[in-house]
């Protein structure tokens with residue numbers, strides 16, 4: 098029997114004092130929230146993987162072609178080398194804006210750079226960065 102079921106038994110048992118039953122009810126409620134949060138996370142990542150049919154061979158091609166093009170794994174956003182575990186799959190057109198997991202929409206970037214870029218396209222990001230540089234010079 099899992100802990101979750103024991104919690105449910107305690108929460109429902111008439112021989113357990115009411116204040117303890119209440120404590121267990123809250124505990125179960127919190128666990129249920131965590132479970133729902135995890136389910137949502139799994140659903141989101143499944144949706145992302147299924148959108149446009151991302152496959153291991155596509156990811157492999159994107160990484161290999163990046164290394165062939167730049168000589169080492171290089172961030173498409175900042176142009177600096179990437180160490181493994183600091184890498185992320187970059188969507189030139191973000192999924193949130195209709196981008197797909199197709200080879201032509203994918204690149205490799207630093208995780209931080211990808212987060213900074215957010216839901217901008219690569220072109221929008223480049224324009225924004227160039228504008229910031231110009232404004233700094235004024």
Ligand SMILES: [Zn+2]
Pocket residue numbers: 172173174175176177206207210
């Ligand atoms: Zn970068």
